[in-house]
Amino acid sequence: MTLALYRIDDRLIHGQVVVGWGQPLDIEFIVLVDDSVATSDWEQELYRMGVPPEMEVYFHTASDAITAIPKYRADPRHGILLTGDIATMQALVDGAGIEAVNVGGIHSRDGRVQRLRYVFLSPVEEKQLRSLAARGVKVTAQDVPGARPVALDDLLAGGDS
């Protein structure tokens, strides 16, 4: 079918992605875009072992992903594209044109302020999200399909935390 979800999630492949979104969206493949993981066989094996046997995982650096995305969009199966940070998604938006981005999980770290239960942002990251929106990308935060999507303005205003 296509890439059904473009998600920013610093945990990359984990329960919410594989089960929470994977089951209802009938996801058969995940495109994991991360420069570090894409160059580590060990990390790739780690993530492959986290998914059911029928689910494929493809690994790309950000630059490789830009050229590979059209192929995944034409794939007859349903897929999810994941990045671990906003900057990587920004590169994909610039290079491959993405209409909507899901902020799925950016967790607590020094310098970040809590905006939602599952979203903590630094001032730089806030600017990056605003920049995505300024380019016409629909940015919403939503950890799992059953949760209410939170619009960017509401997210940056503190959301529902």
Place this chain on the structure above:
Amino acid sequence: MNSESGVVASENAPRALVAGHGEFANGLVSAVQQITGRGDQLIPVSVKDLCVEDIENLLRQRMLDSNVRVIFTDLQAGSCTMAARRILRGMDDAVLIAGANLPTLLDFVFAEGRTAPEAARHAAERGRAAISAHGASA
């Protein structure tokens, strides 16, 4: 000695960390305590709100502080499982059991006389075998 149940855990009793989504760890350890009085052999770890690196650091620190070499987690794809697998990469004497359930932990806490890794692997088999389906056929 557990003050509520009066159960005395042997020095040879195996100990482990339990980690997972939501209240998984606290809930399972609470259930083990209620059933056996041996909940203090298990250390529940909450990873709420933590990023991947902090989950790994927290689990590693708890293992080192408590001298525990067994981790039970809930889901193969879960962040705790991923973090534990990274920790095991540099800890040859440790074992991870992913997909743990209550029967798994009940078997583990009674496995005196086995090493903790042996007890964990035995418990994993018991936990797997303890799942059954009843009622209407598919």
